[in-house]
Every structure is written in C-alpha cells, then in structure tokens.
Amino acid sequence: MTLPDGSQKQTPAGTTIGDFVKTAIGPGLAKAAVLAKIDGPSGQMQEVDLARALDHDTKLEILTSKQPEALETIRHDAAHIVADAVQRLFPGTQVTIGPSIENGFYYDFDRGTPFSEAELAQIEELANKIVAEDLPFKRTEVSIDDAIKLFEGKGEKFKVEIIHDIVAKGATTLTLYSHGEWVDFCLGPHGPSTGKVGVIKLLSSSAAYWRGDSKNKTLQRIYGTAFFDKKGLDAWQKQREEAEKRDHRRLGKDLDLFHFHPFSPGAAFWTPKGTAIYTQLSAYMRALALGNGYVEIKTPLLYNKGLWEISGHWGKYKENMFLVEDSEAKAAGDEDPHHYSLKPMNCPSHHLYYGFKKQSYRDLPMRLHTQDVLHRNEAAGALGGLTRVRQFAQDDAHIYCREDQISEEVAKFVKLLDRVYNAFGLQYTAKFATRPEKRIGDDAMWDRAETALKTALDSLDLAYEAKPGDGAFYGPKIDFDVSDSIGRKWQLGTVQLDYAAPERFDLTYVGEDGKDHRPVVLHRAIYGSFERFIAILIEHFAGAFPVWLAPIQVAVVTVTDRVNEHAKTVVDRLAAAGVRVSFDDGNGMMKAKIRDASLQKIPYTIVLGDKEVASDQVSIRTFGGGDQQKLETLPFAAFVERLAAESKFP
Ligand SMILES: [Zn+2]
Ligand SMILES: [Zn+2]
Structure with a gap:
C-alpha cells in the first residue's frame, strides 16, 4: 500500500482496509475512518468501504469526518x-x-x-x-x-x-x-x-x-x-x-429595494432606494477604473448576427441570446429574419472598438471599461431573485496588451480586486485554472501564458489553489471566491487570458519593429454582475449597508410637530449637501418613527426638538447602537462633515 505521504506498507492479500489501518497505521485513524480511496479500474482513485478486502498493490487514502466526501x-x-x-x-x-x-x-x-x-x-x-x-x-x-x-x-x-x-x-x-x-x-x-x-x-x-x-x-x-x-x-x-433572515428576496421586499413583474421575467425594477445602491456601486467602480488607467466606453446593445458569427456565439450560444427580427428582411420574404441579437456580453463589441483605429505598441495596454446592459435568455424555471436574471450589467473590462505585459496587468488587476473586496469586508481565495484537454494554441503558448499568470500571483504573495485542466479553451484564468459574513462562498471575480479572440477579430498593433503583431486580451471583472453582487451584499450586510452605500443615510425624526418646519429645512440642507435623507412628518409617535428607521436599517437617525432648533444642532442615534444608547448632540455643520467623510468611496 502506498500512503499519501509516499510511504509504503505491506499486507497479505485479503486484509480488509479497516484491519490494515488498525494494525499498520494506528487505532486512532481506524476509529476516525469513514471510507477509503484506492486505485480504481480507470486509473482514477475510487471510493470504497473500509470493509473492502485489499487484493492488489494500490495507493490508499483514508477519509475521516474532516473530508467532505x-x-x-x-x-x-x-x-x-x-x-x-x-x-x-x-x-x-x-x-x-x-x-x-x-x-x-x-x-x-x-x-x-x-x-x-x-x-x-x-x-x-x-x-x-x-x-x-x-x-x-x-x-x-x-x-x-x-x-x-x-x-x-x-x-x-x-x-x-x-x-x-x-x-x-x-x-x-x-x-x-x-x-x-x-x-x-x-x-x-x-x-x-x-x-x-x-x-x-x-x-x-x-x-x-x-x-x-x-x-x-x-x-x-x-x-x-x-x-x-x-x-x-x-x-x-x-x-x-441566519441565511433565511438575510435572504435578499425577503430583505429586498422589507427594505423596498426592487420588484419583479411577470411581464419582464428575470429583469428587476429598481426602487429609488435600490437604484441608489446600484448607482453608488457603479460610480465607485467607474472611479476606480478611471483612476487606474482604464477608459470607459459605451457600445451598442443590438448587433447583426455577423458579429456573433465572428465571435462564435451564433454557433455555440444562440439559444442563450434574445434574437430580434430584421423587419426589412422579413418584408423581403426571408424565412428566418432574426438577423439581430441583444448582446449577452461586451467582449465582441470591445474587439470591434479596438479595430476602429490602427493601434500602436504605444497604445498598449488599452483598458476598456463598460457597464452596459446585457441580456441572456436563462430558462424561466432557473430565474430567482437577483442571482439568476435575464437582464444585468457587469463591471466589465477588457485589457489589450502585449504578451510581456500580461504579468504586470494581472498583478495590477488583482491589487484592484483586493482593494474592492476589502472595502466590503469580503474575504477571498484565488483559483488558478490551467490548460484544459480541449484547447487552442500550442504548448509553448500555454507555457508562456501560465507562467505569466503564475508570476503575477507569486509577486502578490497571494495564496491560491491550482486547478489543473480548468482553464478556458482559449487561455488560463484566475477565479476569485469570496466568503460572506456568515461563511458562505460565492464565485465573483475573474481574470481570463484570451488568445483566440484577437485571431478571430484579426486584432493587431504596430510594434517597435514597424510590423503588425497580435495583442492578447484579458477579460476581467470584480463584481461580476451588479445584480448578483447586490444580492450578495444585501445578504452579507443583512441589509445594514455602510454609510457610503446606504440607500437612505439619515432619517429625520421630530420630538414635536412644532419643529416640523425646521426639520424640513434640515432635510433640504442635507439633500443639498448630497446626503440621502428621509423625513416622516406623519402623525405617528416619535418612538414608532425611530423604530421604523431602525427596521429600515438607516445608519443615522437624527432627533430634532426645541433645543436642537434653537442651537442648530442635531442629536443622532446610530443604527445598531441599541435602544438605550445615549444620543450624541453636535452642530449641524459637524454632522454634515462627518457624513461627507463616511460617504467617501472606500
Ligand atoms: Zn447505498
Ligand atoms: Zn469578456
């Protein structure tokens, strides 16, 4: 028997695995053992019972309660x-x-x-x-x-x-x-x-x-x-x-963030509050992209099938796309006039964009960022909440670069991703997926590509799991899994090397030698889709967003109707300062209004009474501070300053 540490032990044929473990390894492992793995007929390791009799030389692995199997x-x-x-x-x-x-x-x-x-x-x-x-x-x-x-x-x-x-x-x-x-x-x-x-x-x-x-x-x-x-x-x-309490579909309703309607399955209607979260995330990512050498572009949503024929989607992905009729072709008697499709991803449109001009080595790396709307025809039965939708947007970008720039670009991207995940308190792990069996390109190309990614990973001192054979057919990739606040894992970010697209789209740049060369494309995203990312954030924060992301940042509550007029000016001044604020001037009791703001998980509730009006001060309660918390009273201007500081992008 060859054990996982490489050591070998002998036993007479016919000994059960359980008995072998007891005598040759130890009673501790024998007691903890649940099942074993030995060499199977196909050469792969095969799971077997401990009562199985050993009848051939084999690798032997013992599985205990610690292993998922x-x-x-x-x-x-x-x-x-x-x-x-x-x-x-x-x-x-x-x-x-x-x-x-x-x-x-x-x-x-x-x-x-x-x-x-x-x-x-x-x-x-x-x-x-x-x-x-x-x-x-x-x-x-x-x-x-x-x-x-x-x-x-x-x-x-x-x-x-x-x-x-x-x-x-x-x-x-x-x-x-x-x-x-x-x-x-x-x-x-x-x-x-x-x-x-x-x-x-x-x-x-x-x-x-x-x-x-x-x-x-x-x-x-x-x-x-x-x-x-x-x-x-x-x-x-x-x-x-805990997961049920945090379910984004439930919180989406309780906090009034989004709706779905059967007339547009798998496409969200965002309320003002949901829209605030969406646009904050979008603006944050845009600011990061523009601050890190990306340019933002917008490209069309609807394309002739000619594009999808070049990209390969028409052959392999057509049933996932929403096709659109070409009315002129239909009028001319075309039997299948669906010549157009809504884009399911941005890549092909970026490749077209790259080709508008003759690019030079000086233009590279060219980093194109786009947050356009995308459509994919997911099966109706698979749709659910924001995690499986038909209409969504990605924090998408494509980086066109020379092969010798891959390593640095990947390292830069991972640093950006690290900053974003840390900003949300999301722990993450990386998976490095290398050449699959079915692939394009020769081994020398894959050697270069994998070395470039590995060099980037190693330069970052980032622990990663190797996934041999899991790469895309067009290049190796790194995927990122995040763990949320209750320990669930989600696959989010990715960076994928692509050698196929530049060939298909005949993308070139003029090198220092004056000749045409092929660039490499990196597909990359950090959030993945905004919709799914928002679902994960709702559950991760249990709806209690940090100030910069909270759909309503401040709730205003008055102690007496006498100060309602003053409260309205406070609301106006806060709104003018860019603060997202709500004011309930209904007939309800103050306590009920404070409770309501707390149920809505609004970070700050300010309480205004005669004293505050006279001194232009506000008394603030913080979300999560408990019913018994002592209110902090501070000048209005100081409160606005604090909000501005806490509203900055992380
Ligand atoms: Zn069974
Ligand atoms: Zn892409």
Whole structure:
C-alpha cells in the first residue's frame, strides 16, 4: 500500500482496509475512518468501504469526518436508514432511490398519501434509534438472478425495474448493502456502521415523479440531512436560519429595494432606494477604473448576427441570446429574419472598438471599461431573485496588451480586486485554472501564458489553489471566491487570458519593429454582475449597508410637530449637501418613527426638538447602537462633515 505521504506498507492479500489501518497505521485513524480511496479500474482513485478486502498493490487514502466526501457518504448512509425506518413503520411502502445531495439527501417512496408532519417526526425518531443501534453496513456481491428474486420476493417493483435497466447496460453482478435486516442494492460506498451517522434530521416531504418524469407515477419524497454530531447539525441550522433572515428576496421586499413583474421575467425594477445602491456601486467602480488607467466606453446593445458569427456565439450560444427580427428582411420574404441579437456580453463589441483605429505598441495596454446592459435568455424555471436574471450589467473590462505585459496587468488587476473586496469586508481565495484537454494554441503558448499568470500571483504573495485542466479553451484564468459574513462562498471575480479572440477579430498593433503583431486580451471583472453582487451584499450586510452605500443615510425624526418646519429645512440642507435623507412628518409617535428607521436599517437617525432648533444642532442615534444608547448632540455643520467623510468611496 502506498500512503499519501509516499510511504509504503505491506499486507497479505485479503486484509480488509479497516484491519490494515488498525494494525499498520494506528487505532486512532481506524476509529476516525469513514471510507477509503484506492486505485480504481480507470486509473482514477475510487471510493470504497473500509470493509473492502485489499487484493492488489494500490495507493490508499483514508477519509475521516474532516473530508467532505465522508459527510456525503454518511448522508447516503442516512438515506438507507430512513428507508429502513419508513418500511418498519409503514410496511408495504415501496422504496425507489435515495441519493445524497448538496447539504443532505432524499429518498423517494411509493405510497398513496403524503407523509404528515407527525409521521416525519416518527420516522426521524426511529432513524436516530437505528443510528444508536450502530449496525454495521455489509456489502455483498450477488448474481442478477438472485437480486431479482430477492426484490421480487419483497414486492419491490421499482428496484426490479432498476435492476433490469442495469442489466441492459451490461452489468453481470450487483452489490447489495445491508444493515441489520434491511437491504438495498446500490453502488456504495457506505460508512462502517449506522453509528458513524451521528444525527439525522428530516427537513420536508414533497411529491416527486418516478424518474423525474411527469408521465410516471407520483412518489413521496423525504428530504433530510445528517451530520457526524449534534454540534455540526446545530451550526448548520443556525447558519440556515441566519441565511433565511438575510435572504435578499425577503430583505429586498422589507427594505423596498426592487420588484419583479411577470411581464419582464428575470429583469428587476429598481426602487429609488435600490437604484441608489446600484448607482453608488457603479460610480465607485467607474472611479476606480478611471483612476487606474482604464477608459470607459459605451457600445451598442443590438448587433447583426455577423458579429456573433465572428465571435462564435451564433454557433455555440444562440439559444442563450434574445434574437430580434430584421423587419426589412422579413418584408423581403426571408424565412428566418432574426438577423439581430441583444448582446449577452461586451467582449465582441470591445474587439470591434479596438479595430476602429490602427493601434500602436504605444497604445498598449488599452483598458476598456463598460457597464452596459446585457441580456441572456436563462430558462424561466432557473430565474430567482437577483442571482439568476435575464437582464444585468457587469463591471466589465477588457485589457489589450502585449504578451510581456500580461504579468504586470494581472498583478495590477488583482491589487484592484483586493482593494474592492476589502472595502466590503469580503474575504477571498484565488483559483488558478490551467490548460484544459480541449484547447487552442500550442504548448509553448500555454507555457508562456501560465507562467505569466503564475508570476503575477507569486509577486502578490497571494495564496491560491491550482486547478489543473480548468482553464478556458482559449487561455488560463484566475477565479476569485469570496466568503460572506456568515461563511458562505460565492464565485465573483475573474481574470481570463484570451488568445483566440484577437485571431478571430484579426486584432493587431504596430510594434517597435514597424510590423503588425497580435495583442492578447484579458477579460476581467470584480463584481461580476451588479445584480448578483447586490444580492450578495444585501445578504452579507443583512441589509445594514455602510454609510457610503446606504440607500437612505439619515432619517429625520421630530420630538414635536412644532419643529416640523425646521426639520424640513434640515432635510433640504442635507439633500443639498448630497446626503440621502428621509423625513416622516406623519402623525405617528416619535418612538414608532425611530423604530421604523431602525427596521429600515438607516445608519443615522437624527432627533430634532426645541433645543436642537434653537442651537442648530442635531442629536443622532446610530443604527445598531441599541435602544438605550445615549444620543450624541453636535452642530449641524459637524454632522454634515462627518457624513461627507463616511460617504467617501472606500
Ligand atoms: Zn447505498
Ligand atoms: Zn469578456
């Protein structure tokens, strides 16, 4: 056995992995182990049970609760356990399939009525009892005939149907997994025993079609999750509750930021407050771009298919584009007059722009920034909130440069990205994706491109994860994942090298030698799309934006109606100073108005009474300062100064 540290150990053929780990490595790891990986038939590492007997020389890796694969395995274990519990409680219920999914598992059952809440509670209780019984999972190989006999005997029609399918695909034996009396057939792997599954939690139940096809029989699906211990489950539940509270669709409504209408699916209507956030983000990015050697341009939204034929979108991306009819072509009898399309991305229009003039080496790097509206025809079923939309804008830019400038340009870009993510308190990690199997260009080109990116990364002292084979077909790239305030990860920024586009668009520059050369293109974005970035920020800040980004920065509240007229002048003076301010002069109680400003998560609430009016002062409450906070009283001018300082772009 070759272990991950490269050391080798010998064991007689037939030893189970579990026993080998116990004697050759140690009882600590043997106890913590959930499953293992060994050399598979295709040369790739394959997940196997600890009870598997070793019968060939192999690399051996032991997975414990620390590895994500182990959690996935116990969730599939949990699916078996839940199916066992259902059949113990409701004999005659037929089982179908029960895979692990992101964050848990499901199992589909055939029975006439949906599972009630009370039944789910009963099943969950019994499932956790089966966990406590600590029954070992046993794997056996059986012939197809024996498997069919077994499941026919149990009246499991769906299982028999699946077996026939597998036979049709050429299988000659099947693997069964049992714990206690209960048996299922599946490919595995499973953990050592039901006890490894620390705790099972059932989440919901819903109808589902057999094989996902609405023509088939309706089944009853149970969703659940499992963790190694209660601590893990509690932490997950807490994060889930927190995420629900922060859900941008919910906060978007509560804070009145945006709407959607079925007449324009996947395209947001931004309220004045939502628009304020959008334009602040846009202005911030514009200021950063212009301050860092970019120029901003605007390009058309609608293009003839000729452009998309050059870019390759017409062949590969047409179904994602909104096509537009050419009325003259239609009148002339053209059978398919959809000669135009709304742009799904800015790149091709920037390439056209680059080609308007003969460029020289002195013009490079040329950095073009654009925040135009883009359209992509996402499936209606995939649309949801601001994270999946059909209309959006990006903080997009393309950098045209010489090959020897790539490294410096990438380093500059990453520094800019670092500044932006830090400004929002977003932690991030980088992924460096290199040449995929299907690619253009020769190895020498890829060597140069990858070295340039790596040099940039190394010069930044930035930790990154290598992703061999994950690059685009036209060049390597670096992707950036951010973690928000509750630890969720989002992929946002990217910088991609592109050697293909300059060829397709025949882009050139005149070099120092007076000859034409090909530039390289870097595609880059920091926010990604404004829409998705705003969704992430709403959830990251839980709607409580920093002063510079807050849609309303100051709420004005009066102690008595007597000072309402004065309050109006305060509002006007603040607005004139560029402050986003609101004033509720309705009949409500002062306390209720203060509470309302707090619910709207407005950073400052100023309270005006006779004293403040007489001295042109304001008493301020800060959001998050609590009900008992002592109000700070300061001259109006000093407050405006403070706001101006806090409203500066970070
Ligand atoms: Zn299984
Ligand atoms: Zn691009």
